Amino acid sequence: MQQIFTVIGMTCGHCETAVTQAIRSIDPQAQIQIDRSQNRVEVESTQPREKLAGAIAEEGYQVQA
Numbered sequence: 001m002q003q004i005f006t007v008i009g010m011t012c013g014h015c016e017t018a019v020t021q022a023i024r025s026i027d028p029q030a031q032i033q034i035d036r037s038q039n040r041v042e043v044e045s046t047q048p049r050e051k052l053a054g055a056i057a058e059e060g061y062q063v064q065a
Helices: 013-026 049-058
Strands: 002-008 031-035 040-044 062-064
Touching: 002 049, 013 031, 013 040, 013 049, 049 062
Parallel strands: none
Antiparallel strands: 002 040, 002 062, 031 040
16 A cells, blocks of 8 residues: 655655665565655555654654645
């Protein structure tokens, strides 16, 4: 299932890596595409949206609905 998140605070490649690793800690098979300029994170995963958003937020980024 594709889920799209607006993630505020990603400013560099390290940020993208941190978000990717946070998502993969919940779902190692997740397919992830990040568009930092649009604050957009697209995730293909079977995990609940709340769980994925929580993992991103734990890294210090603001996740908007």
